[in-house]
Amino acid sequence: MPYFNMKQAIIAVGTNIGDCQQNIQQAVQAINLLPMNTQVLKEAAIYETEPFDVPDQQQNYFNTCLLIETDFSPEALLGACLGIEVGLGRVRKVWHGERIIDLDLIFYEGEVRETKELVLPHPGYQERLFVLEPMMDLCPSGIFSEWNFLSEYQELKALENR
Ligand SMILES: Nc1ncnc2c1ncn2[C@@H]1O[C@H](COP(=O)(O)OP(=O)(O)OP(=O)(O)O)[C@@H](O)[C@H]1O
């Protein structure tokens, strides 16, 4: 019987320690091993980006975004992502410090949250070309569910090209 309950979400991935391509690959594998029918449907290109809004000297980041489907709730999906970060060796030391892997939940369908643990859509994604650019690979119209991020992408891209 067809199964209609799956939800789609976008996860932004960032890494700037160690073998960054491998870190991303391991994150994708870990997401595909999650329960609740979770799987990566589409991977954006990987972009090398300069550190943005960081407190110290850091290596360039490698950023991408993943379109996934899942039966997890938004809260459970975030918990699963935080578990993958820990499993891949992430240690939190300072705010916006360098990291082996960062998995941010940008959108979960049209869901909105404003709790201490989970804010949806992810706060600040509109100011981050390193998130918007790979999201355009996943959604070339600049639209995901109720969210239209095309103009934010175009504005930041134009600034970058000046
Ligand atoms: N949409 C979301 N995606 C990921 N984490 C979130 C989200 N909303 C709230 N959080 C909370 O943010 C906390 C800190 O996340 P993290 O340490 O990855 O922040 P950061 O990546 O350094 O900064 P930023 O959130 O600005 O990218 C997490 O423990 C999580 O509970």
Ligand SMILES: Nc1nc2c(c(=O)[nH]1)N=C(CO)CN2
């Ligand atoms: N280029 C780039 N800069 C960042 C990134 C990131 O993933 N890429 N993540 C941050 C905190 O989440 C802070 N700054």
